[in-house]
Amino acid sequence: MSKQEFLDRLRRGLNGLPQEDIEERLNFYGEMIDDRMEEGLSEDEAVAEIGNVWEIISQILAETPLTKIVKEKIRPKSPVKPWVILLLILGFPLWFPLLIAVIAIVLVLYIVIWSAVIVLWAIFVSLVAVALGGVVSAAYNLAIGRALSALSVLAIGILCAGSAILIFFASLAAVKGVIWLTKKAAVGLKHMLVGKERV
Amino acid sequence: MDIQLKRGLLDVCVLAAIKDEDSYGYRIIKDMKPYISLSESTLYTILKRLETAGMLTVRSAEHDGRLRKYYHITDLGLRRIEEFKEDWKEILSIYRFVVKEEENE
Numbered sequence: 001m002s003k004q005e006f007l008d009r010l011r012r013g014l015n016g017l018p019q020e021d022i023e024e025r026l027n028f029y030g031e032m033i034d035d036r037m038e039e040g041l042s043e044d045e046a047v048a049e050i051g052n053v054w055e056i057i058s059q060i061l062a063e064t065p066l067t068k069i070v071k072e073k074i075r076p077k078s079p080v081k082p083w084v085i086l087l088l089i090l091g092f093p094l095w096f097p098l099l100i101a102v103i104a105i106v107l108v109l110y111i112v113i114w115s116a117v118i119v120l121w122a123i124f125v126s127l128v129a130v131a132l133g134g135v136v137s138a139a140y141n142l143a144i145g146r147a148l149s150a151l152s153v154l155a156i157g158i159l160c161a162g163s164a165i166l167i168f169f170a171s172l173a174a175v176k177g178v179i180w181l182t183k184k185a186a187v188g189l190k191h192m193l194v195g196k197e198r199v
Numbered sequence: 200m201d202i203q204l205k206r207g208l209l210d211v212c213v214l215a216a217i218k219d220e221d222s223y224g225y226r227i228i229k230d231m232k233p234y235i236s237l238s239e240s241t242l243y244t245i246l247k248r249l250e251t252a253g254m255l256t257v258r259s260a261e262h263d264g265r266l267r268k269y270y271h272i273t274d275l276g277l278r279r280i281e282e283f284k285e286d287w288k289e290i291l292s293i294y295r296f297v298v299k300e301e302e303n304e
Contacts, residue, residue, distance in 0.1 A: 034265060
């Protein structure tokens, strides 16, 4: 890939970020390629050493706050025409509830995912409670001379303790999974907002 | 290695790379290479962070008919390196204690 091609791809991929940020990045990578070529690498080799354009774009987006991207996205590229403002005001009763509804749906979906995680933790807590109760009850039954009952409650308690350990690791994995999913979704959302040709 | 720890280490490494004389992006990466490898994107983020923190300043200078950015360490940056050295003296002494305990077991 030539230097120009690399920089063009990078520019297209970052389209949607503030213009000065893009220029600064491009100058930085351009300088890196030039310096490598000065050392005797061919243009192709120099560009290859910089790495995969797509990965670079993803890393940049992961580091850029979502608010910055959204702010740049909604900033009017040209002065807003009066009829657009009028339409926005007149359409307010229509678009505002819709906007609220969309935000609410996304939020609810996210809460539902976390609820599943909370359910797992709740199961864990109940299992621990039953296990402890089983031990106490076994001791009590033993004290009043009901050895068979003591043995069976103890068995149930141990069974629950074992399940609790398994559920504990599952819950932990679930929390990590959801956090990972959240990060992925954030980067995915940024990719959706950034990287299209400017109209 | 812990991400927070690594981030702090990289910051100081980049400061050390420009400590004696002003340097530029590619040279910083080359100078650090024998010790720690660093991608361009990561370096960019670190340089930005250090600039915002006032630990280095940037100037553009002409080189071979093109512009190249040179990074210059500030007093704040130099102080950061000294702090790092002090911190690690302490950490090293703790490390020696830990290792000695293990040997005695």
